[in-house]
Amino acid sequence: MGLRKFIGGASPPANRESKRDNPLRFNDNASMAKRARFSLGGVTVPAGASRQIRMKISERYTGDPISLPVHVVRAKRSGPTVFVSAAVHGDELNGMGVIHDLIFGEPIELTHGTLILVPVVNIFGLEVQSRYMPDRRDLNRSFPGSSKGSLTSRVARAFFDEIISKCDYGIDLHTAAGGWTNFPNVRGDLTNRSVRRIAKAFGCELMVNGKGPDGSLRREAVRAGCPTIILEAGEPLKIEPGVLAIGLRGVRNVLRELGMMAGKVEVPAYQLRVDKSVWVRAEVGGILRFHVAPGTFVEEGMAVATNAGIFGETQNQLLAPADGIVLGMTTLPTVKPGEPVCHLALPTRSLRSLRKALKDGKPNTLYHQVRKDLATNVSVSEQEIDATVHGGGEA
Numbered sequence: 001m002g003l004r005k006f007i008g009g010a011s012p013p014a015n016r017e018s019k020r021d022n023p024l025r026f027n028d029n030a031s032m033a034k035r036a037r038f039s040l041g042g043v044t045v046p047a048g049a050s051r052q053i054r055m056k057i058s059e060r061y062t063g064d065p066i067s068l069p070v071h072v073v074r075a076k077r078s079g080p081t082v083f084v085s086a087a088v089h090g091d092e093l094n095g096m097g098v099i100h101d102l103i104f105g106e107p108i109e110l111t112h113g114t115l116i117l118v119p120v121v122n123i124f125g126l127e128v129q130s131r132y133m134p135d136r137r138d139l140n141r142s143f144p145g146s147s148k149g150s151l152t153s154r155v156a157r158a159f160f161d162e163i164i165s166k167c168d169y170g171i172d173l174h175t176a177a178g179g180w181t182n183f184p185n186v187r188g189d190l191t192n193r194s195v196r197r198i199a200k201a202f203g204c205e206l207m208v209n210g211k212g213p214d215g216s217l218r219r220e221a222v223r224a225g226c227p228t229i230i231l232e233a234g235e236p237l238k239i240e241p242g243v244l245a246i247g248l249r250g251v252r253n254v255l256r257e258l259g260m261m262a263g264k265v266e267v268p269a270y271q272l273r274v275d276k277s278v279w280v281r282a283e284v285g286g287i288l289r290f291h292v293a294p295g296t297f298v299e300e301g302m303a304v305a306t307n308a309g310i311f312g313e314t315q316n317q318l319l320a321p322a323d324g325i326v327l328g329m330t331t332l333p334t335v336k337p338g339e340p341v342c343h344l345a346l347p348t349r350s351l352r353s354l355r356k357a358l359k360d361g362k363p364n365t366l367y368h369q370v371r372k373d374l375a376t377n378v379s380v381s382e383q384e385i386d387a388t389v390h391g392g393g394e395a
């Protein structure tokens with residue numbers, strides 16, 4: 001059963017739990033026949049083949065077509081259809097790098113189902129290094145869109161009808177917005193069993209619970225019956241090696257979990273569901289010196305940054321209001337009163353137990369690599385970074 005029935009019809013039921021967890025579902029003849037005829041943008045992709053498709057989504061002033069590049073991989077055997085999309089915000093490039101590695105890196109041996117890879121959704125924004133669409137709308141607040149609506153709304157609708165409506169699961173790859181970086185974390189409605197399943201399988205240490213804003217791709221995809229998560233990792237306008245490795249492992253993990261690829265899901269040393277977070281904000285204008293990096297464990301009362309005046313004198317220290325893990329932080333040293341400096345995920349387990357899990361687990365080189373690769377343009381005390389791993393150095 002696809003999602004076509006929802007398109008243009010009455011609103012789909014909210015939070016519908018997917019019944020797609022049972023792989024047997026794909027073995028019935030009707031489903032196999034339907035999936036054997038897979039086509040996208042008017043191009044048919046036979047089972048066992050892959051195609052690069054240019055799917056028309058809009059037009060230039062000249063009337064020439066603007067096309068969405070889509071790479072489709074189909075296994076010989078039936079199974080779930082999964083999309084991986086990137087750059088719905090046109091300046092968020094890490095996900096595009098992940099998709100390139102999926103296509104050109106170690107080959108994906110897809111045993112079951114169909115994988116749809118969309119390296120850039122907001123082509124308009126990509127061209128001008130912008131998060132937004134040319135009509136200044138945010139594409140990720142415009143789903144499911146309308147074929148009679150604004151430029152952005154029509155692009156959203158085309159993507160929804162041609163891609164999401166054909167899919168059983170989705171992964172949408174994001175980075176932080178300008179001037180900010182995120183420790184790699186997945187986000188989704190963890191009260192939905194199928195969303196929770198792929199969020200956990202992806203394998204990030206932090207899983208942030210939430211449906212997402214109205215009109216966001218993940219919220220509207222889930223509403224339409226396609227369980228979808230997002231990855232939030234790193235900075236915009238960059239392709240960061242550690243984030244690529246995390247994204248690649250995550251997509252492969254989800255494909256393994258869904259029985260589309262052979263192999264076991266690789267699990268991290270610790271994994272936390274995040275239901276609460278707090279922001280640390282600047283109290284006075286000044287220049288920051290940081291004492292934490294993305295992923296650092298911070299104890300309540302620990303200084304996350306020192307705010308200096310323009311002649312370098314210390315004005316105040318910004319303290320963690322609770323035990324937390326740095327989910328995101330600014331990459332700009334300059335702040336005005338009220339501007340966010342750090343976003344802390346509040347852990348549901350003690351930091352001591354998390355440190356122990358990191359120490360006792362297999363040497364997790366990827367965890368350390370991603371921590372080294374993030375926020376490289378920010379000056380941070382090494383001692384505080386080491387505190388995460390070694391449990392010392394608390395201020």
Ligand SMILES: [Zn+2]
Pocket residue numbers: 088089092174175176
């Ligand atoms: Zn984004």
